[in-house]
Amino acid sequence: MKITIDKSLDLPLHPALAWDMLNDIEGVAACLPGAKITERLDETHYKGTVSVKLGPATVTFKGNIEIAGADPVARQLHIIGTGSDAGGTSGASLDLHARVEAAEGGGSRLSGTSEVSVTGKVAAFGARLMNSVSEVLLQKFFANLGARAEALQGAPPAQSAAATMLEEETLDAAAAPVAVSAPPPSAAPAAETKLNVFALVWAVLRDFIANLFRRTKAT
Amino acid sequence: MAKKTAVSFRLNGTAVDVLVESRELLIHTLREKLATTGPHIGCETSHCGACTVDLDGLSVKSCTVLTVQCEDSDVLTIEGFAKGGQLHALQEAFMQEHGLQCGFCTPGMITRAYRLLQEIPDPTEEDIRYWMSGNLCRCTGYQNIVKAVQYAARKLRGEAVETSHPMMAEVTV
Amino acid sequence: MNEISPDLGRLERLEGIGCARKRREDPRFIQGRGTYVDDIHLPGMLFGAMVRSPYAHARIKSIDTTRAKALPGVHAVLTAEDLKPLKLHWMPTLAGDVQAVLADGKVSFQNQEVAFVVAEDRYVAADAAELVEVEYEELPSVVDPFKAMLPDAPVIREDLAGKDVGAHGARRHHNHIFNWQIGDRDRTDRAFDAAAVTVKQDMLYPRVHPCPLETCGAVASYDAVRGDLTVWITSQAPHVVRTVVGLLSTIPESKIRIISPDIGGGFGNKVGVYPGYVTAIVASIVLGRPVKWIESRNENLTTTAFARDYWMTGELAADQDGRIKALRVNVTADHGAFDACADPTKWPAGMFHVCTGSYDIANAHVSVDGVYTNKFPGGVAYRCSFRVTEAVYLIERMIDVLAQKLGLDKAEIRLRNFIAKDKFPYHSALGLDYDSGDYAPALQKVLKAVDYDGLRAEQAAKRADPNAPTLMGIGITTFTEIVGAGPSKNCDILGIGMFDSCEIRVHPDGSAIARMGTISQGQGHQTTYAQIIATEAGIPASVIQVEEGDTSTAPYGLGTYGSRSTPVAGAAVARASHKIREKARKIAAHLLEVSPEDMEFDLDQFRVKGDPARAKSMKEIAWAAYNNVPEGMEMGLEAVDYYDPPNFTFPFGAYLAVVDITKATGEIKVRRFYALDDCGTRINPMIIEGQIHGGLTEGFAVAFGQELPYDEQGNVLGGTLMDYFLPTSMETPHWETDFTVTPSPHHPIGAKGVAESPHVGSIPCFSNAVVDAFAHLGVTHTGMPHNAYRTWQQLRDLNLAG
């Protein structure tokens, strides 16, 4: 199963800062519940794990992240991730192209195209297609992205829907900029996810697995 | 080896004790520890009903019951049906009405039909098709299973029974 | 057939041919005392579990078994590296290809076998399987057979690099397996050029699975002291397994014992040899302990033998009156990653060339291309003879397409094209010799039974009413099957001719044991073979013990699939019975001191012609066979027959279906299904009816729900019984059955085989009914399965969905 996600977002951040943020893979990974970089092999290669917890289910993927290309001049990043679940029954891969461009008013625009592919048990048992990744999830993702941008910038939010959502979340992010414990039980996504490659995989997989279990249970 | 729990229950009227991991499924205990191989494993996802047993008066799929849940329970399997060399009416009925072919679904099918007839002694074809829908058969197309359940129902009610397949119907002399 | 006696009591006691004899196998099944492979428990037995690939196509970079082996209770973890020294990492397939037993450097389909874990019990085995660490490098995969044939398609079979010629001739692409053609292309093309009317239709017969209720499995037990290997296995062809195991292991066949115990349904799924069997055997040999392997349902549905996956294009040429002049067919056959198709060696598309059907078609040409894709191997005959379901689907759909083009009634066009009764034996344009048939009366009987004209009138009224909530469709098929593979001049598997066998021993007390090379998976052989012996040798069926499935006791046979048991082994049974009878005649003559020619057979005795009071019963004769035989005669009363059939048999039938389609949702209800079958001589009408009910139900499942779709990444979807459609008693329609009898002229008792006709014949009948519901709107075809979703899309496209 493969899904292509195109998304762009205006950030209240100078393009250079946005670019730095995008490159700080280890730092942001620590913010994502269930995700961590377990090993930095070199400048461009990492090992990490992502646990996706959904209701009674948990799937843990471990894998490799490669910065396949980083062009600081054009501010373009190409990240490839591959991994498999702990039992060796599912595989996942990510191919992400992201770029930061200057936007009006000194801010920046982040655009990304990612292809996420899932194979094996997770894919085979989950027939709902991956493009069912809900708008809600993506909104959360970008909201948190914006939150981090603001934390870095310390600037007032720009005039966008996502940024409006950020206002309250920024407070959370400021209060606990790095360490995040268990997510709150309510639907509030505050600071739950931070920008990194895992976030996207996580977002996709969570939705994916949600559907998976709706179909594999026994009745 | 994982920690094990002693579980005692009655299997076809006889007290049994087993030592199991808490994750052990009833179907495995029955088949591998208690030599009760009548109930079968067909899908493991509780769709097919081949593993059907009667647990405390309820039809259940024993692939989706933990053995540790059965402490002090009464479990009835196909092995408990014939008494003193005498077939149960359902067993006779499945044979007389040709309600089985490969036989793999049959123990679960008969065990389910037994509970159905306890609850509805005089079922219509519609009743039987609805209340037997948790048991898959790949061979018969169900039509003769429906007839078999009706045959058994009649017999259990003390009525006269007759096979739908008279021996010499197509033999000309 | 025998002389007829007025003594119904004696006939009834014999329980011979024609009796609705109750089944001998039932007492054990209804009491839970069947012995299926998973019921086998041997002392010291270990349990194996397979580690499988999540990828459809990937290179294996490394396999680390350390953690798995360290788990307490684990005895071994086998990989291809462990099998290589034994040369067992690859095995031959039934189609002349090879298949990896455990992946050798790369995987080519999802869930391919990568490693085999052996542990104390199935719980530890499952835990250990998770601990085997495999590192993969994913490769591009291809699941569409047409894309697989593009120049830059991924190379699926690197092991075949440079091999331009395969088992069935030239390969023209790295993912090409074979091109097989039959018929006269030029004549057919000319007939098309000259024809008044031609039609053409693409149709896909989707990938499905036989899905018997019992999955595949084996218990292998190697006795290192004796050097004997015993394997209990879910096989429809145990003798073939023995030969394959012998070839693979170099153990002499005399030291290999393959036992097919009770089999929980086969339907073609249990013909092949699968990696799990081989690894269980190897593990038993390596560890010196019995090893059991039982696949899960998901493994069953995604690794062991799919059926169909035929992409067909049919063309018919006809005159204005609908008389067919020529048939042209092109097929792309998706065989998956290894060609493990179950077909006779000579015919890589099986008996697809029966696709001229019941119709007198003078010109025909068929071309089939086999293609590799990143899907699991198979191509088995799912309740049919090799590729016959596909063939019958094609012609029965095409004739409807032609009828619609010409505006002809779908029953009428069939009546116009049937092979006339007096043309049998009929030599078809594609080289088959139909043994017997009488098609028109069969169809007419069905039309009358259902009041066909009334149904068409009702349909016309519904079509005229725009507010009708349902569409009504009437489907007809008048199919001819080809079963009983087969004549060794045409049919072999791994070089062994497709004969079958029977051995009968009559004991001194007049009871008998009979053994065959076939194996029942629910067909009731124990019951019906005894009926043949009863009639043909005069021994009551009740005292005949029928045994099959144990290669150490049964004579060699090619097994049970393709409805071959009755046509082939059943003939061997009859002929062995005749040998018994002829010896009995001589003994009886000797006892009565008359010449054998003066004796006549009478049900269960021999009597003196013209003096019926002087007779010897078979029971008396059996006793004499062990103490008082004519001079020069061997003692005992035994016979063996290996029967190589002179031809196939050609059962046929006429089916009619009525469906109602709810416009708003696409739900389809089968209102009525009337099935008339002609299987020649009827051995046990009760069992025949049961087989037909079962076959129709499987056909219903295929037509309305079964499929194993893949996504672009090679994930196989729908691999559980949540999605894979096995109808319950609620969904299954009520079946009406009927019959005519047209015996096979070449079969010793005139029988043709029946179990597969209802599957083969019903599927196009359902499709024809569904398409017929839309026919007045110009629709000529809709793809299977006809589930509500797909049907609704058709309704939506026609602006009928509301």
Place this chain on the structure above:
Amino acid sequence: MIPRPFAYHAPDSIAGVVALLIDYGDQAKLLAGGHSLLPMMKLRFAAPEHLIDLGRVKELRGIDMVGDELRIGAMTTEREVVASPLLAEHLPLLVETARQIADPQVRSKGTIGGDISHGDPGNDHPAVMLALGAHFLLVGPRGERLVPANEFFLGTYATALEPDEVMTQIRITRPAAGSGTCYAKLKRKTGDYATAAAAVVLRMENGVCAAAAIALTNVAPTAIALEADLVGHPLDDAAIAEAGRRATEACDPAADLRGDEEYKRAMAGQMVQRALRTALARCAG
């Protein structure tokens, strides 16, 4: 298809359940009928360290009526729902729904509380609970609380149930006299989840709709209520068709082998129409 190891607990009281939840927190899962959780565990997607079996807690079972309110123990099985004379008389909608869930054996074990608490949009009771305006009694270390159905279902597998809480009871005020109800479910076969399903509770007065509650199954991340603005209007073909049209717009289905988004939207509309027509026919007056 073998679960990973876990510790098994079988308390016999609600207090005992809560105590275990406090001890083990999110390492524990509650086992009701087992037909959702055990298959996930057999596929090794779920691997709780502790399994708390509710099967021996007698106070979680039984069906009572207090005034106009039906109180159903969370561990009441679907089979008991189907067989209940009390429900047949006062809440036939629940019986009709349970009859369409899974198959007889699964209904022997499967419970109404488990069906609701799982948070699965494919389960049938959640939509019915929304249409009936049910309340759920949740018990945890902080005591009891009563949560209305329309505040309970937060997302796929996400409910208002805290990790240390257990659902003990379902409370439903019986529909007003003369109401007609229906649960219309489109499924591929027995035992399947709905392709789409609709629950309707309807009351008519003098040929005009006096009350209507509609909810949908398996066409959004959770069961969803549908506002169809039927009250005050006669329920003619046009009104029913309009309600169906609104359902197609209100839902947010995801494609699977049952159908694509378009089909599921259309079927949500069809099931609403089907349920409305049937409920209307069942209305008195």
